[in-house]
Amino acid sequence: MNDKPATLNCPTCKKTVLWTEEFPFRPFCSKRCQQIDFGDWAMERHSIPGEPSIDLEDDGEYQEH
Numbered sequence: 001m002n003d004k005p006a007t008l009n010c011p012t013c014k015k016t017v018l019w020t021e022e023f024p025f026r027p028f029c030s031k032r033c034q035q036i037d038f039g040d041w042a043m044e045r046h047s048i049p050g051e052p053s054i055d056l057e058d059d060g061e062y063q064e065h
């Protein structure tokens, strides 16, 4: 009975999130909320409107020119 998981509120939408494996994006309730929050943060820092700069590494295969 003492195994009640900790709960918190999603920073983005304030929905209740349980601190369990069911919520892999905690403290956010979903990936969407996580990205929204990260987007705000990135926008505030860089002030780049509408241009997401995504730095994804491709399978370790680099092509230098």
Ligand SMILES: [Zn+2]
Binding pocket: 010, 011, 012, 013, 014, 015, 028, 029, 030, 033
């Ligand atoms: Zn949320």
